[in-house]
Amino acid sequence: xxxxxxxxxxxxxxxxxxxxxxxxxxxxxxxxxxxxxxxxxxxxxxxxxxxxxxxxxxxxxxxxxxxxxxxxxxxxxxxxxxxxxxxxxxxxxxxxxxxxxxxxxxxxxxxxxxxxxxxxxxxxxxxxxxxxxxxxxxxxxxxxxxxxxxxxxxxxxxxxxxxxxxxxxxxxxxxxxxxxxxxxxxxxxxxxx
Amino acid sequence: xxxxxxxxxxxxxxxxxxxxxxxxxxxxxxxxxxxxxxxxxxxxxxxxxxxxxxxxxxxxxxxxxxxxxxxxxxxxxxxxxxxxxxxxxxxxxxxxxxxxxxxxxxxxxxxxxxxxxxxxxxxxxxxxxxxxxxxxxxxxxxxxxxxxxxxxxxxxxxxxxxxxxxxxxxxxxxxxxxxxxxxxxxxxxxxxxxxxxxxxxxxxxxxxxxxxxxxxxxxxxxxxxxxxxxxxxxxxxxxxxxxxxxxxxxxxxxxxxxxxxxxxxxxxxxxxxxxxxxxxxxxxxxxxxxxxxxxxxxxxxxxxxxxxxxxxxxxxxxxxxxxxxxxxxxxxxxxxxxxxxxxxxxxxxxxxxxxxxxxxxxxxxxxxxxxxxxxxxxxxxxxxxxxxxxxxxxxxxxxxxxxxxxxxxxxxxxxxxxxxxxxxxxxxxxxxxxxxxxxxxxxxxxxxxxxxxxxxxxxxxxxxxxxxxxxxxxxxxxxxxxxxxxxxxxxxxxxxxxxxxxxxxxxxxxxxxxxxxxxxxxxxxxxxxxxxxxxxxxxxxxxxxxxxxxxxxxxxxxxxxxxxxxxxxxxxxxxxxxxxxxxxxxxxxxxxxxxxxxxxxxxxxxxxxxxxxxxxxxxxxxxxxxxxxxxxxxxxxxxxxxxxxxxxxxxxxxxxxxxxxxxxxxxxxxxxxxxxxxxxxxxxxxxxxxxxxxxxxxxxxxxxxxxxxxxxxxxxxxxxxxxxxxxxxxxxxxxxxxxxxxxxxxxxxxxxxxxxxxxxxxxxxxxxxxxxxxxxxxxxxxxxxxxxxxxxxxxxxxxxxx
Numbered sequence: 001x002x003x004x005x006x007x008x009x010x011x012x013x014x015x016x017x018x019x020x021x022x023x024x025x026x027x028x029x030x031x032x033x034x035x036x037x038x039x040x041x042x043x044x045x046x047x048x049x050x051x052x053x054x055x056x057x058x059x060x061x062x063x064x065x066x067x068x069x070x071x072x073x074x075x076x077x078x079x080x081x082x083x084x085x086x087x088x089x090x091x092x093x094x095x096x097x098x099x100x101x102x103x104x105x106x107x108x109x110x111x112x113x114x115x116x117x118x119x120x121x122x123x124x125x126x127x128x129x130x131x132x133x134x135x136x137x138x139x140x141x142x143x144x145x146x147x148x149x150x151x152x153x154x155x156x157x158x159x160x161x162x163x164x165x166x167x168x169x170x171x172x173x174x175x176x177x178x179x180x181x182x183x184x185x186x187x188x189x190x191x192x193x
Numbered sequence: 194x195x196x197x198x199x200x201x202x203x204x205x206x207x208x209x210x211x212x213x214x215x216x217x218x219x220x221x222x223x224x225x226x227x228x229x230x231x232x233x234x235x236x237x238x239x240x241x242x243x244x245x246x247x248x249x250x251x252x253x254x255x256x257x258x259x260x261x262x263x264x265x266x267x268x269x270x271x272x273x274x275x276x277x278x279x280x281x282x283x284x285x286x287x288x289x290x291x292x293x294x295x296x297x298x299x300x301x302x303x304x305x306x307x308x309x310x311x312x313x314x315x316x317x318x319x320x321x322x323x324x325x326x327x328x329x330x331x332x333x334x335x336x337x338x339x340x341x342x343x344x345x346x347x348x349x350x351x352x353x354x355x356x357x358x359x360x361x362x363x364x365x366x367x368x369x370x371x372x373x374x375x376x377x378x379x380x381x382x383x384x385x386x387x388x389x390x391x392x393x394x395x396x397x398x399x400x401x402x403x404x405x406x407x408x409x410x411x412x413x414x415x416x417x418x419x420x421x422x423x424x425x426x427x428x429x430x431x432x433x434x435x436x437x438x439x440x441x442x443x444x445x446x447x448x449x450x451x452x453x454x455x456x457x458x459x460x461x462x463x464x465x466x467x468x469x470x471x472x473x474x475x476x477x478x479x480x481x482x483x484x485x486x487x488x489x490x491x492x493x494x495x496x497x498x499x500x501x502x503x504x505x506x507x508x509x510x511x512x513x514x515x516x517x518x519x520x521x522x523x524x525x526x527x528x529x530x531x532x533x534x535x536x537x538x539x540x541x542x543x544x545x546x547x548x549x550x551x552x553x554x555x556x557x558x559x560x561x562x563x564x565x566x567x568x569x570x571x572x573x574x575x576x577x578x579x580x581x582x583x584x585x586x587x588x589x590x591x592x593x594x595x596x597x598x599x600x601x602x603x604x605x606x607x608x609x610x611x612x613x614x615x616x617x618x619x620x621x622x623x624x625x626x627x628x629x630x631x632x633x634x635x636x637x638x639x640x641x642x643x644x645x646x647x648x649x650x651x652x653x654x655x656x657x658x659x660x661x662x663x664x665x666x667x668x669x670x671x672x673x674x675x676x677x678x679x680x681x682x683x684x685x686x687x688x689x690x691x692x693x694x695x696x697x698x699x700x701x702x703x704x705x706x707x708x709x710x711x712x713x714x715x716x717x718x719x720x721x722x723x724x725x726x727x728x729x730x731x732x733x734x735x736x737x738x739x740x741x742x743x744x745x746x747x748x749x750x751x752x753x754x755x756x757x758x759x760x761x762x763x764x765x766x767x768x769x770x771x772x773x774x775x776x777x778x779x780x781x782x783x784x785x786x787x788x789x790x791x792x793x794x795x796x797x798x799x800x801x802x803x804x805x806x807x808x809x810x811x812x813x814x815x816x817x818x819x820x821x822x823x824x825x826x827x828x829x830x831x832x833x834x835x836x837x838x839x840x841x842x843x844x845x846x847x848x849x850x851x852x853x854x855x856x857x858x859x860x861x862x863x864x865x866x867x868x869x870x871x872x873x874x875x876x877x878x879x880x881x882x883x884x885x886x887x888x889x890x891x892x893x894x895x896x897x898x899x900x901x902x903x904x905x906x907x908x909x910x911x912x913x914x915x916x917x918x919x920x921x922x923x924x925x926x927x928x929x930x931x932x933x934x935x936x937x938x939x940x941x942x943x944x945x946x947x948x949x950x951x952x953x954x955x956x957x958x959x960x961x962x963x964x965x966x967x968x969x970x971x972x973x974x975x976x977x978x979x980x981x982x983x984x985x986x987x988x989x990x991x992x993x994x995x
Contacts, residue, residue: 048617049731051604053597054879056426057198057220058606063598063617072598072618082733082742083198083606089219090877090891097888098596100621104567104887104960106593107622112575117582119591124623124633127590132637134560134588136647138533143648147512151453154649155509160522160531163439164538164627165431168602169611170672171628172430172437173712174661175537176445177492178631181656182638183509183649186531188519189439190880191431192982193544 041066041073049078052092053166059084059092072099135159139182160186195421195756196385197608197748199740202227203419203773204385206377208236208370211260211391211401215244216876218389218425222248225387228419236370238263238362239391240871240949241901242936253370256940257871257949258830258987259360261397262840264404265351265827267371271411272345276375278413281769282334284795285760285803286410286812288341289330291321296823298347301841303822312848318817326470328809340815344407347824350840359827359839361940361947378412380769383419390427391873394986396846398977400825403816407825410812416760416789416803418739418773426607428880429597433605436749437676437713441517444508445676445713448485451505452513458502461485462705467808474810475790475801483705484714491675491712496655499707507652516850518981519545520974524852527554535562537627538594542570542577543881543957543967546983547974549925550856552577560588564627566596569883570957570967578958578966594627595620602628602669603719603728608754611719612746613728629667632658670726677720678703678711696720699751715749727752737785739775753787757812759794759803766794821848821978829861830987831975832923834869834947836862848978857974860923866989868906869949870922872968878955881967886960898929898956898965900992903937906948910992917995920952922988925970928995950992954985 045064052059060081064074075096079086088095100107109127110119142158161179164172179187201207201224215222226248229235237249246252255263271277282288295317297304305314321329321338334341353364360367377384386409392401405422406415414420426432438445448465455461462482469476489503497503511517519541525531527550545551555561555574563572568591570577575585597604599620605611620626635658642650660675662668678697683690686702700717703709711717719728732744741754748754755761758776762768766778776785778794792801802810817823828846829838838844844861860866877895878885885891900920902912912918914933919926929952940947952968971990976983 048598048615050598050614050617051429051606051612053429053884055218056429056431056605056607057218058429058604058608058610058612059220060612061598061614065618070618075598080731080733082740082745083608084220085223087220087223090894091879091885092220094888094890095598097890098566098884099598099618102887105596105621105624106566106568106591107624108593109623110572110591110593112587112589112591114586114588115583117576124625127592128633128637131560131562131590132634132641134533135634136638136641136645138559140648142532145649147453149453151510152456152506153453153510153512154506154652155511157525158530158532160526160534161439162519162522162534162536162539162541165428165434165439166538166597167430167434167627168600168604168614168669169430169433169437169716170602170661170669170676171626171631172434172439173445173676174628174631174667174672176438177656177712178635180444180492180508181635181652183652185441185509185511185517186522186525187439187441187517188522189434190428190539190544191435191440192519192980193985 038073045073052088052095053098054091057083059088061095072096135182143183154183155185156183157185159184163189165190194423194607194609195415196423197610197754198224200418200755201225201385201387202231203383203739204228204233205382205419206234206236206374206384207387208238208374208384209245209387210238212387212389212425213239213243213245213873214387214425215248217427217874219876221425234373236373238370241951251369251373253362253366254938254940256361256942256947257869258395258833259827260392260401261404261825262351262356262359262827263362263367264408265348265825266353266356266367267374267408268344268404268411269348269351270371271375271378271408272348274375276378277411278378280763281413281760282341282411283332284764286814287809288334288339288814289332290340290815291329291331291336291338292340292343292815293317293319293321294338301826301828301838301843302847306847311850312820315817318823328471344814344824355839358943361942375412377414383417383770383773384412384414385419385421385423387423387425389425391986393982394984396831396849396975396977396984397825397828398982399819399979400821403819404825407814410814413769415812416755416757417770418755418761418775424607430604432607432609433603433611436605436715441511445488446484446715448481448488451508451510453510454513455510458505461505469808471809473795473800473802474808475792475805476808476810477790477805478808483703484700484711486705486707487678487703487709487711487714490681490707490710491660491678492657493655494657494660497707503707504655507655516981520852520976520981520983523551523554524854524974526557527854527856529557532559534558536571537564540569540571540881540883540957542574543969546969546972546985547856547924548967548969550854550974553856556580556585556587558587562590562592564592564594564630565883566594567884567887568959570959573959592630593622593624595624599624600626603673609748610746611716611728611749613726626667628661628669628672632662632667673726673728674720674724676712676716678709678717680709682708684708691722695722696724698722718751719747737775739773741786751787753789755786757789757804758786759789762794764794764796766797819979821846830984831973832859832861832989834862834867834989835943839943846978849975852974856924858923859973860989863989866922866991868990868992869947870971870988870990871949871951871986872954872972873951874955875953878953880955881957882955885955886957886964892961895955896961896964898927898952898968899932900929900950900952901932901934901937902950902992903939903948904933904935905939906950907931907933910994912992912994918992919995920971920990920992922971922990924973927966927970929965950990
């Protein structure tokens with residue numbers, strides 16, 4: 001939409017506001033205006049390529065990030081993608097609702113103390129200190145150097161890790177390496193289920 | 194997938210069995226429909242008539258858990274009617290190999306079964322050999338001990354009548370499917386099989402896939418354009434997470450995880466590198482020692498030296514033959530033996546079978562660390578149904594993570610394309626990358642072990658963290674380079690110079706002497722030697738015209754788009770189907786896709802067999818590698834409507850692991866639970882709904898748990914569409930809405946009417962309110978004999994109106 005068309009549309013909306021007192025339902029018009037504003041913002045938005053986070057077809061996404069706020073304002077299918085050719089399914093098309101636009105997103109470290117009935121907000125530093133301390137205590141206590149047959153095993157059987165095939169390759173690899181450095185053998189994730 | 198999504202369009206006949214691609218991989222269906230526009234036929238085999246069935250040229254129903262009977266009947270049909278692709282079967286499979294004289298099969302058991310161990314001694318599952326160790330073969334395929342004749346004898350029992358009485362598929366429907374699909378056993382036709390969790394979620398899951406592979410090998414459909422056995426994987430990066438071994442039994446790149454019997458690096462490498470007496474076999478796995486050492490170098494860097502076996506002692510060793518997979522993990526946890534657990538991006542409280550057992554097991558932990566983008570039933574288990582928070586001792590950490598669009602990094606699709614994505618915005622609040630969370634924990638542990646000492650600190654102190662971070666923070670591209678691998682010294686290989694610090698452009702260049710590193714050999718080549726990230730490529734060139742798009746992202750291995758592609762050519766290197774030539778031997782070199790092995794075709798001088806990952810160089814109709822038999826055999830699910838397997842005296846797969854906790858009740862052929870049940874997903878939800886149940890656009894369309902049932906069953910039970918019902922198994926129960934639909938029809942099994950119902954596994958108690966709970970409250974703790982994939986797809990329930 002060109003700027004002139006947009007201004008023309010704004011005038012129509014101005015008239016709409018005047019009608020408000022007459023009991024005319026303006027919700028659809030306001031929603032339309034929001035869409036128009038969004039289209040205008042999209043023109044200046046930064047475009048970033050991503051890949052859908054659901055099934056493994058790996059459909060291409062274009063994320064539009066508002067230059068001013070730095071926030072994602074739109075996500076749509078990438079027409080250049082040779083597999084998806086711009087198409088997305090219901091989940092992929094709704095991926096915007098995984099962003100911070102969704103009020104249910106976790107944004108704070110939460111902690112539930114033993115026998116407590118509630119979450120408490122904590123800082124990352126506090127959580128990392130506590131988690132590392134618990135891991136070290138358990139590992140030092142339960143590490144098995146040799147099994148009953150006298151073979152060297154260098155493992156710990158009281159710690160376990162699960163997940164995730166929703167993480168990126170580089171994250172998966174880092175977790176695999178880290179879990180082995182602790183001596184874990186109980187390692188599994190969605191690939192088996 | 195042996196092939197890739199776009200390749201489906203080239204198929205002449207598409208068999209979808211154990212998948213509802215139209216609803217669960219909707220965009221894949223674009224390529225199915227394109228094949229149909231070309232005239233291809235689509236067959237759907239499934240217990241339920243779905244949107245996939247509605248687009249099929251032919252739909253055949255089958256009772257859940259009977260795929261091997263169905264496919265065994267197809268194998269028999271192909272052999273009896275001589276529909277095999279003869280040239281392919283003789284040259285590229287082990288059909289001519291003569292099987293050891295002591296090998297046999299009787300009434301459901303292969304030779305070597307040990308009932309106490311619930312497993313096989315596989316010493317007779319071998320071939321006859323000459324004095325030089327060369328496998329004896331009969332290329333006429335007439336010798337009664339050759340694999341082809343053994344296969345024929347094994348499936349002689351799978352006649353239409355017997356198969357129909359087991360599967361509930363009408364005989365004429367079986368015949369139609371067999372005729373349609375076996376028409377692809379010719380040079381100019383290609384058939385593909387698309388499958389998903391409907392095949393793997395069984396106590397015979399791996400043998401289901403083996404049966405698919407046998408069908409495709411007999412028809413010459415592996416390696417060819419429009420062919421293949423194609424797994425439609427259900428998670429965005431389940432290919433990559435498997436490649437990188439978030440599994441106890443592998444290290445990255447499918448190198449077997451070390452076991453206690455492999456006390457030295459030498460003994461480990463010996464174990465993972467098979468030898469062969471077949472002169473024409475490439476036997477690529479003989480290189481695994483190079484990949485193992487390069488992995489250790491990527492983990493431990495300079496601390497890994499020849500003198501300390503590159504740090505091999507620091508890698509944990511699992512006991513030989515012992516299972517540590519998820520159901521065993523929760524069984525041990527339920528027994529109180531696991532104290533601390535990290536759960537990243539997964540919701541086991543709803544996704545693992547027998548959820549009551551899983552949720553009770555969580556309460557036995559001292560602590561749990563969970564990382565995710567939304568809360569879920571796992572993080573909040575302590576306030577779930579039946580839990581008294583005051584009695585749950587577990588300390589729980591819920592860490593906020595960045596969502597996919599807020600992250601840079603790569604993800605591997607089912608066609609093995611490793612695609613890069615970019616960070617579109619900073620994640621909100623205190624959300625960070627999962628990778629960053631790991632680095633912070635790792636660095637804190639290093640700090641503690643340095644300061645305080647502790648038990649066996651070497652692996653923690655020596656494991657790389659510099660390799661993961663730039664300026665102190667997690668850096669995906671740096672990790673990706675470490676995964677790809679570096680030259681660690683200036684070297685000359687094949688007359689070409691490589692400098693220390695260069696990226697390794699192909700795994701063929703990896704070394705076993707510590708001069709290279711590679712965190713996962715199959716990804717070597719995802720960066721060019723100069724460090725260019727090939728996963729970011731968006732080139733649309735299509736030189737073959739077949740939609741391989743070799744300049745779009747990077748496909749492992751070595752950018753090959755169709756696996757086993759040399760089998761698409763005859764022994765002289767000419768494509769069997771020149772109209773869809775994925776590869777061709779021309780003027781002394783391979784042209785087309787990246788060939789599956791550089792050597793010339795079989796009949797040329799120095800020629801090699803096409804299945805380079807198999808020690809014998811050919812594909813396996815006889816598969817002695819598995820734990821439950823070299824040929825797939827029909828067994829009933831652990832919970833079955835039948836008191837007796839109609840095929841043999843063995844009711845269940847004799848090699849499955851059984852659990853005996855007080856939460857592991859089983860009710861087979863039990864009048865209290867007369868209905869077969871299966872579970873599945875919907876388009877609008879993903880897995881347990883842990884992301885999608887928090888999204889109004891999706892919950893509006895699919896708001897709550899339901900059980901689908903036939904009109905006939907509903908009538909029998911006095912249930913109307915929309916009624917509230919209780920679904921109950923031997924392990925648990927839940928209430929949900931009844932969906933009465935003609936999509937399920939009663940089966941005629943062993944002469945009797947049998948009902949089947951189905952439920953989506955997308956729900957859980959946490960959110961939205963009153964959406965229901967997990968279908969896995971009902972499922973049994975039992976899995977496949979080889980892969981331990983749970984039997985989510987076939988078990989017994991009852992349904993009553995509330």
